[in-house]
Amino acid sequence: MSTQAATAAARRSKITPERETELYDAVLRLLREGGYDSVTMEGVAALTKCGKATLYRQWGTKPRLVTAALARRRCVVFGGIDTGTLAGDLREAARVAASHHERDAGLMEAVAQAYIQHPDLRAALRETVIAPEIASIDAIVARAVERGEVEAGNPAADLVAPAFLGMLRIERICEERFTDTSAMRAFVDAVLLPALRATG
Amino acid sequence: MSTQAATAAARRSKITPERETELYDAVLRLLREGGYDSVTMEGVAALTKCGKATLYRQWGTKPRLVTAALARRRCVVFGGIDTGTLAGDLREAARVAASHHERDAGLMEAVAQAYIQHPDLRAALRETVIAPEIASIDAIVARAVERGEVEAGNPAADLVAPAFLGMLRIERICEERFTDTSAMRAFVDAVLLPALRATG
Known part of the structure; x- marks a missing residue:
């Protein structure tokens, strides 16, 4: 495993289920308040004090992050x-x-x-x-x-x-x-x- | 009537019914092809070789122009x-x-x-x-x-x-x-x- 990959895996593992819930909640809050266009990786990062790089690494794109947040909601x-x-x-x-x-x-x-x-x-x-x-x-x-x-x-x-x-x-x-x-x-x-x- | 108002009235009267139909058709074409966001006063002006100032004078805002085009369509x-x-x-x-x-x-x-x-x-x-x-x-x-x-x-x-x-x-x-x-x-x-x- 390269040093880079090991570092990425270590960082990813830092996202606890609680942290994930917090991130998804932030996505849904932005969606609710300002619609899909108001959801940005920057906005979610700012609301949750999460690194933007972490968001990109974990979810790749905004549509994937939004879909994950809606799916997890399970309501x-x-x-x-x-x-x-x-x-x-x-x-x-x-x-x-x-x-x-x-x-x-x-x-x-x-x-x-x-x-x-x-x-x-x-x-x-x-x-x-x-x-x-x-x-x-x-x-x-x-x-x-x-x-x-x-x-x-x-x-x-x-x-x-x-x-x-x-x-x-x-x-x-x-x-x-x-x-x-x-x-x-x-x-x-x-x-x-x-x-x-x-x-x- | 002020000179300015007289000029505006004269300009407005230049929009014939045929011309109006042509303008509305351009609006509907832009709507159809690219959605509401793709309709711009600039785009309609360019498609119809109509002055942007004329569009603003006659319809005021994009929502009013779009609504007029949809209403005239009467289908x-x-x-x-x-x-x-x-x-x-x-x-x-x-x-x-x-x-x-x-x-x-x-x-x-x-x-x-x-x-x-x-x-x-x-x-x-x-x-x-x-x-x-x-x-x-x-x-x-x-x-x-x-x-x-x-x-x-x-x-x-x-x-x-x-x-x-x-x-x-x-x-x-x-x-x-x-x-x-x-x-x-x-x-x-x-x-x-x-x-x-x-x-x-």
């Missing part, structure tokens, strides 16, 4: 939902979505912005942010099929997850129509549940 | 649809959305980007780009209520337009799930139509 919003009924699960998802939106609207906005502006980030964002949410909603529907609440093969089953996320995205664009946080609940009750029970 | 995608039945109208909207998406994905992407990045543009974009589409879909549903196809007061009625636009927005994010252009058609048939007929 799959719809992940833990399991009330025992389809209506209960989807209503809980609507409730969680509304409170999450309020709590972390800045971060969600930054993710949406990065998604649109930086095609190189899309695959990573899909994998770390979008796919787990889709999988969680798919699981809600799959359990309802298993329980016999939804007929297997109902053509709406595959559309629930994208329709739910789409409605969530459009909600703010149509905000003059939805003056309270119950738009998602209304969507569940008036659109998704009837569609899922429409056949059979 | 309300769902505007002319009237097949005589609810299913026919919504299926036609799905078909038009798919072909429009393909044809003008670059411009739609640029509008979405501008919407997210530039809060000062949002009100204008809502009014010129989003509201007319929502109104067109609302009109489809309203006609179905008049014809008795949908019960008045069906709680899904108000949600059709946002759900449709939301699904359209999310479609590309979930594109591995929707490998053809029929996702919107499936959404109409399996989700919207059953929901609209679910009560009553």
